[in-house]
Amino acid sequence: xxxxxxxxxxxxxxxxxxxxxxGIIDHDRVELSNLQRQILHETAxxxxxxxxxxxxxxxxxxxxxxxxxYPERLTAExxxxxxxxxxxxxxGSDNFDTRYALADTCYQAGKPLVSAAIAGFSGQLSTFKAYxxxxxxxxxxxxxxxxERGPSCAIGxxxxxxxxxxxxxxxxxxxxxxxxxxxxxSGSILMVDxxxxxxxxxxxxxDPACKTCGEPLRHAARLVK
Numbered sequence: 001x002x003x004x005x006x007x008x009x010x011x012x013x014x015x016x017x018x019x020x021x022x023g024i025i026d027h028d029r030v031e032l033s034n035l036q037r038q039i040l041h042e043t044a045x046x047x048x049x050x051x052x053x054x055x056x057x058x059x060x061x062x063x064x065x066x067x068x069x070y071p072e073r074l075t076a077e078x079x080x081x082x083x084x085x086x087x088x089x090x091x092g093s094d095n096f097d098t099r100y101a102l103a104d105t106c107y108q109a110g111k112p113l114v115s116a117a118i119a120g121f122s123g124q125l126s127t128f129k130a131y132x133x134x135x136x137x138x139x140x141x142x143x144x145x146x147x148e149r150g151p152s153c154a155i156g157x158x159x160x161x162x163x164x165x166x167x168x169x170x171x172x173x174x175x176x177x178x179x180x181x182x183x184x185x186s187g188s189i190l191m192v193d194x195x196x197x198x199x200x201x202x203x204x205x206x207d208p209a210c211k212t213c214g215e216p217l218r219h220a221a222r223l224v225k
Contacts, residue, residue, distance in 0.1 A: 001074060001102055002026055003054040005117050005158055006039040006092030009104055009167030011176070012040065014197075015058045015065050017175060022058065023086055025070035026050045037160035040177035074098050079105035088177045090170060091115040103139030104212055107131055110134035112177045112186075116170040117141060118158055123166040126204065127185040130213040134206060136186050141207040162194040 003011065003026040014022060028047045030038075030053055038050075045053040051069035058067050070082060074093070083089055083105050091113060106113040110131040117124050118216070130138035146200050169190070176182045191200045208214050 001090065001098065002094070003038070003040060003050040003094035004028075004034065004092060005103055005163035006046055006118060006167040006170060007090075008038045008040040008056070008172045009057060009164045010090055010092060010116075011054060013171035014174060015062045017171070017205055019061070019065065019175075019178065021066045021068070021086075023068040023070065023082070024051045024054050024127075025074050025082060027070065027071055033209045037163045039164065040162070044175070047062070057182060057208070060094065074102060076101045076104070083109050086111070088174050089113045090174050092108075092167065099143075100141065101130060104131065107138050107212055110220060113139065114170055114173045114177065114185075116166055118163055118166050121159065121162055123156070123192040123194065125161065125166060125169055125173065125185065125192070126189040129184070129186040130206065132186075137206040138210060138213040139205050140212040141210045142162055142189065144207070144210065159194065165194070166192060 003024050011022060011024065025094065028050050030048050030050055032125045034041060035043065040057045042056045045075045049071045051071050055067045058065055070080065072096050074082065079101050089102065089111050093099055093102070101112055105128050106128065108213060113128040115126055126142065128139050130141070131138045146165055162204060173185055176184065179201050187204055189202050191202060206213065
């Protein structure tokens with residue numbers, strides 16, 4: 001989800017790493033202000049759909065990768081059809097409506113969601129697999145309600161090198177999930193501070209009152225049955 005500052009390094013490393021099929025959903029077009037951090041796109045791509053620019057660059061990196069493009073907004077209405085086509089979902093979106101729609105759909109579909117976010121020099125990364133049951137949390141366990149909207153990338157600023165670093169870590173987590181190796185970030189969240197070059201891994205418990213994966217929802221489902 002997204003072919004921007006996080007999606008650019010993520011897609012690049014998945015492509016050169018040999019992931020055979022990639023799907024990209026993004027409704028935006030390339031702007032000049034994107035180029036300092038969205039390295040899949042070039043000056044000549046300004047005005048083009050990001051999914052098309054990203055596809056062209058991926059095909060240059062690895063022509064054996066099949067790339068499907070979706071130049072549209074992801075919504076609660078179309079998310080299920082998109083998610084059902086892929087084994088692992090990666091979220092690099094920049095708004096909470098999209099994040100919640102994607103996270104809820106991944107939970108319902110039983111698909112792992114590798115989610116990253118960045119603001120200024122602060123970043124976070126986690127994998128959500130609440131469909132496995134306890135003790136795995138979902139995205140709403142971490143962020144039950146959308147916070148007040150902060151400044152956009154254009155106003156708040158995002159350093160390209162930091163977006164590249166976090167997007168690369170996100171690609172690593174996707175590869176781990178595809179191969180079933182290493183320790184998953186499910187149940188924890190990696191916090192990255194670009195200014196101090198430090199990381200912290202915090203435990204992320206499942207919320208029994210979560211409206212997506214919590215006990216009230218499961219009890220209601222049993223009553224309906």
